[in-house]
Amino acid sequence: MKRIVVGTRKSPLALTQTEMVMAKLQEHHTGLEIGMEKIVTKGDRILDVTLSKVGGKGLFIKEIEQAMYEKKIDFAVHSLKDMPTEMPEGLMLAAITEREDPRDVVITRNGSTFADLPIGARVGTSSLRRAAQLLNARPDIEIVSVRGNINTRIAKLEELQLDAIVLAAAGLERMGWAEKISERLSTELCIPAVGQGALAIQCRSEDEEIREILSVLDDVNTRRTVTAERTVLGRLNGGCQIPIGAFAELEGGELKLTGIVGSADGLTLLKETATGTDPMALGHAVAERLIEKGAGEILAKVREEISQ
Incomplete structure (x- = not known):
């Protein structure tokens, strides 16, 4: 069987997710060789500004899509929540993986729940969606912008003397860090990001052989929910x-x-x-x-x- 190449961001979570996808593909396709190309995106380069200020859709995927157009890679693994709703011409979502826990979680310094945080608690997140919902529930808290990969954000808890940080459950679980979670926020309190917890496997639309190889990863129920x-x-x-x-x-x-x-x-x-x-x-x-x-x-x- 041929050798194919996958493109991914360089963050520890992105690499872990890509390795999971590679292992699943090799389970299904005996003898399949997969190389990995690590790509730095605009969202990875600019870390001193909140995501909303960096602007534009596809902050974490544009450079990876370019590598696909240039045929440096055959497919890519993205977090679905990073994907714009419109696909660029010539590219498609060949598979959407079975979703893991889609909820947001809090990691607090003393293990307390969100409701039990002290008045005026400082909560770290770079997401306007999370901030809007958490401030709606607790107008007394102070939102502190925190960017970077999961490791960096967890470290900021101590560095910036925050009371809590908010992250996606799925990322922590994939990294094997579920024990760090203080509370999984109910969807009544905090509706997740669109597609949170699912991975998007993207390839060139014309590449039928690659599409066929990737199709085994597609989960029908997840595709239905995230399409809505x-x-x-x-x-x-x-x-x-x-x-x-x-x-x-x-x-x-x-x-x-x-x-x-x-x-x-x-x-x-x-x-x-x-x-x-x-x-x-x-x-x-x-x-x-x-x-x-x-x-x-x-x-x-x-x-x-x-x-x-």
């Missing part, structure tokens, strides 16, 4: 740096989808839930309801604040 979520994001014209969250789960044969849009200060938080069987129709319905409630105005204001 990504439809909300696409309709609201949001990137991963805007305070939008969406979370879908299967209940029987039906999908239950909740979408949120918040102001960066947490004072306004719009939330809509609906059920249905067609992921795209459901995503559109939830997005339209959010728009009717004023989501467009909130997001326009956030974008204006970011650009200043």
